Amino acid sequence: xxxxxxxxxxxxxxxxxxxxxxxxxxxxxxxxxxxxxxxxxxxxxxxxxxxxxxxxxxxxxxxxxxxxxxxxxxxxxxxxxxxxxxxxxxxxxxxxxxxxxxxxxxxxxxxxxxxxxxxxxxxxxxxxxxxxxxxxxxxxxxxxxxxxxxxxxxxxxxxxxxxxxxxxxxxxxxxxxxxxxxxxxxxxxxxxxxxxxxxxxxxxxxxxxxxxxxxxxxxxxxxxxxxxxxxxxxxxxxxxxxxxxxxxxxxxxxxxxxxxxxxxxxxxxxxxxxxxxxxxxxxxxxxxxxxxxxxxxxxxxxxxxxxxxxxxxxxxxxxxxxxxxxxxxxxxxxxxxxxxxxxxxxxxxxxx
Ligand code: DGJ
Numbered sequence: 001x002x003x004x005x006x007x008x009x010x011x012x013x014x015x016x017x018x019x020x021x022x023x024x025x026x027x028x029x030x031x032x033x034x035x036x037x038x039x040x041x042x043x044x045x046x047x048x049x050x051x052x053x054x055x056x057x058x059x060x061x062x063x064x065x066x067x068x069x070x071x072x073x074x075x076x077x078x079x080x081x082x083x084x085x086x087x088x089x090x091x092x093x094x095x096x097x098x099x100x101x102x103x104x105x106x107x108x109x110x111x112x113x114x115x116x117x118x119x120x121x122x123x124x125x126x127x128x129x130x131x132x133x134x135x136x137x138x139x140x141x142x143x144x145x146x147x148x149x150x151x152x153x154x155x156x157x158x159x160x161x162x163x164x165x166x167x168x169x170x171x172x173x174x175x176x177x178x179x180x181x182x183x184x185x186x187x188x189x190x191x192x193x194x195x196x197x198x199x200x201x202x203x204x205x206x207x208x209x210x211x212x213x214x215x216x217x218x219x220x221x222x223x224x225x226x227x228x229x230x231x232x233x234x235x236x237x238x239x240x241x242x243x244x245x246x247x248x249x250x251x252x253x254x255x256x257x258x259x260x261x262x263x264x265x266x267x268x269x270x271x272x273x274x275x276x277x278x279x280x281x282x283x284x285x286x287x288x289x290x291x292x293x294x295x296x297x298x299x300x301x302x303x304x305x306x307x308x309x310x311x312x313x314x315x316x317x318x319x320x321x322x323x324x325x326x327x328x329x330x331x332x333x334x335x336x337x338x339x340x341x342x343x344x345x346x347x348x349x350x351x352x
């Protein structure tokens with residue numbers, strides 16, 4: 001990993017001037033500059049990740065797409081509390097990340113705009129539409145000054161993966177409240193939004209229109225057990241859906257549901273998909289996305305956020321490989337790991 005550097009709590013404290021939040025550990029900051037970690041080919045869940053400019057990566061509740069040889073990571077740009085827009089970073093190796101742009105900014109001029117400064121943009125996800133040749137960004141939108149009451153899904157579109165994205169509209173899909181959400185494009189190109197509805201009691205799915213800019217009326221409830229933070233992937237022709245409970249920014253236990261049809265029925269696994277220290281609170285994180293490793297069959301990375309509600313910008317990223325034990329996905333805690341882990345694991349005959 002060349003530029004995603006794991007630095008200590010004290011290092012961030014010095015960078016952000018908020019030392020009281022951090023336990024002093026070995027400092028890697030020297031005279032105000034970040035001393036770069038020489039080993040730049042590993043993923044260190046929960047540590048501070050820097051981009052190729054030495055800035056802390058600011059892309060929370062995110063999702064990643066792979067496009068023409070590069071990964072693009074979209075995530076919430078956060079201030080200490082405020083939502084500031086959607087950032088997009090690029091990488092060709094999942095270790096080194098470059099800040100490309102603010103993919104979608106808030107509207108600083110029009111206080112009546114849906115995305116007026118002060119609105120909340122969460123969990124941005126992007127899909128490429130082969131038919132329209134456009135990139136479509138969806139996110140959870142809350143209107144300025146209205147807390148979490150608007151509960152809308154919002155859509156923006158761009159000709160280029162890095163944007164800028166043009167805001168189109170926001171709405172409640174088929175009239176249903178919509179908070180935490182994710183997008184999923186199936187093998188045949190059909191796309192779906194999976195969203196927490198009815199004050200997060202129901203998890204729903206709606207098929208998107210062909211241009212991915214709106215929802216069709218093919219919209220159904222998946223299950224009704226108060227879940228959010230959906231992250232979905234398909235393995236062995238079975239859809240796997242990891243979700244969290246609803247405890248605000250506080251971490252809780254993840255669950256796994258599986259189905260052979262996106263519209264259900266979905267079956268809850270009895271096994272906790274997380275394993276290792278703090279597995280019962282998702283390693284003190286919350287699911288946001290499952291990233292299929294490009295060009296590699298059955299290699300998936302579980303992406304979660306370790307939220308810091310006292311300073312959302314300093315929320316950390318928990319990226320861990322998904323293992324399959326008896327066909328069941330397991331996310332095991334690792335302090336650090338490399339992509340070569342997948343091949344080594346296969347060689348050891350550990351998968352399946
Ligand atoms: C949990 C959600 O998963 C987050 O995206 C965010 O909406 C927080 N709740 C707000 O409390």
